[in-house]
Amino acid sequence: MKKPSSKIREEIARLQGQLKAAETREAERIGRIALKAGLGEIEIDETELLEVFEEMAERFRGSGSTHRKSTPAPVEPGEAQRPQGEA
Known part of the structure; x- marks a missing residue:
């Protein structure tokens, strides 16, 4: 049985909300x-x-996993913006 167009539109609207x-x-x-x-x-x-x-x-897509293989050291806020070589 085919759905009427109004039901399809309702379903599309519901899915757009989701x-x-x-x-x-x-x-x-x-x-x-x-x-x-x-x-x-x-x-x-x-x-x-x-x-x-x-x-x-792309790096994470290429690994085939959404999880890292090793756990990095925790990064404190602001630490990520320091230029390399600076402590």
């Missing part, structure tokens, strides 16, 4: 992590930041 809610949860999660890492205090062009995020996403 998608928006899921994207909001994901954005809030990533945002909290970025702030903990000190990214909120760094002045960086959004295009450059997007490139870094894309590289990071």
Whole structure:
């Protein structure tokens, strides 16, 4: 039995609502992590930041896992923005 177009539209609207809610949860999660890492205090062009995020996403996609194989040392807020070689 075929669905009438009105039912399909209702289903699409419901799914769009679910998608928006899921994207909001994901954005809030990533945002909290970025702030903990000190990214909120760094002045960086959004295009450059997007490139870094894309590289990071590719790194994790390529590993076939969403979890790291080794646990890194904890990073204190602000520590991630120090230039290398500086203590």
